[in-house]
Amino acid sequence: NAGVMQNPRHLVRRRGQEARLRCSPMKGHSHVYWYRQLPEEGLKFMVYLQKENIIDESGMPKERFSAEFPKEGPSILRIQQVVRGDSAAYFCASSLSGGNTEAFFGQGTRLTVV
Amino acid sequence: EDKVVQSPLSLVVHEGDTVTLNCSYEVTNFRSLLWYKQEKKAPTFLFMLTSSGIEKKSGRLSSILDKKELFSILNITATQTGDSAIYLCAADHTSPNYQLIWGAGTKLIIKP
Numbered sequence: 108n109a110g111v112m113q114n115p116r117h118l119v120r121r122r123g124q125e126a127r128l129r130c131s132p133m134k135g136h137s138h139v140y141w142y143r144q145l146p147e148e149g150l151k152f153m154v155y156l157q158k159e160n161i162i163d164e165s166g167m168p169k170e171r172f173s174a175e176f177p178k179e180g181p182s183i184l185r186i187q188q189v190v191r192g193d194s195a196a197y198f199c200a201s202s203l204s205g206g207n208t209e210a211f212f213g214q215g216t217r218l219t220v221v
Numbered sequence: 222e223d224k225v226v227q228s229p230l231s232l233v234v235h236e237g238d239t240v241t242l243n244c245s246y247e248v249t250n251f252r253s254l255l256w257y258k259q260e261k262k263a264p265t266f267l268f269m270l271t272s273s274g275i276e277k278k279s280g281r282l283s284s285i286l287d288k289k290e291l292f293s294i295l296n297i298t299a300t301q302t303g304d305s306a307i308y309l310c311a312a313d314h315t316s317p318n319y320q321l322i323w324g325a326g327t328k329l330i331i332k333p
Contacts, residue, residue: 111263142323149225149309149323150264198263212263 111136111201112181113213120189120220128216131181132201139182140210141167141174144196156182189220223248225312227324235332238300242327244310245292254286254293255321257309264309267295297329305331 112131120126132139137158142150152166156176167174171189176182186193196217200210228243246254253271257264268277270286270293277284281300286293297304307328311321 149227149325150311150321151323152321210266212257212265214263 111199111211111213113197113199113216115216116214118216118218120218122190122220123188126186126189126193126218126220128184128186128197128199128218129181130184130199130201130213132199133211136201136203136211138202138204138210139176140200140202141182141184142198142200144198144215150198153184186218189218191220194218194220223312223314223322225310225322225324227308227310227327229327230325231328231330233330233332234300236300236302238331239296239298240300240329242295242297242308242329243292244294244324246310246312246322247291248312248314248322250314251288251291251312253313255311255313256284256293256295257311259307259309259326260305267308300331302331302333305329 111133114129118126130139139156141153143153144150154167154174155163156174158176159178171187173185196215198212198215200212202210225246234240253269255269256267258267268284270284273286273288281298284293284295295308307326309324309326311323313321
């Protein structure tokens with residue numbers, strides 16, 4: 108049973124480009140959480156999704172950021188028109204049920220905006 | 222505002238020492254506290270604490286929660302270089318949203 112898979116591991120984008128980060132949850136998990144980690148800071152919640160539904164996006168910036176978790180395929184975190192401040196490690200986690208029971212994390216995607 | 226504060230922010234000890242990491246929280250509708258270990262990869266789950274005063278152990282690691290004083294500690298005995306990592310704690314609450322409130326982490330370095 109593969110763990111949570113994120114790709115790419117490293118992503119470099121120029122300012123103004125789009126970044127697409129993918130997260131395949133563990134088999135059987137239908138709950139996905141996205142977090143952003145900035146240097147010297149803890150993990151910051153961004154969005155919680157359950158298959159085809161956004162449950163809580165209160166941690167996600169209102170502009171340029173969007174997330175989806177389609178019926179088939181991975182969850183996608185999309186950042187449009189990236190800026191330098193978007194440079195961070197983005198982690199996704201999945202769980203079998205909601206409510207923050209034990210969540211398993213992916214390896215993260217390190218986004219660098221140049 | 223809900224918050225989780227970890228201390229110290231960083232800690233350097235020698236192999237074999239015992240360390241205690243602290244996590245205090247101010248969270249409305251608190252439900253549980255979670256500890257994670259983060260090396261150069263994904264955070265890995267260590268403990269979830271729901272009840273006050275009950276110690277959870279896993280090998281050389283142990284943790285306990287004090288819901289009256291609103292803190293938790295993570296103990297690591299007989300430390301090894303492989304324990305070097307960032308240790309994160311997070312508070313879970315039962316409010317309508319599903320966010321975990323994360324601390325900034327304690328960076329632990331074990332010197333041989």
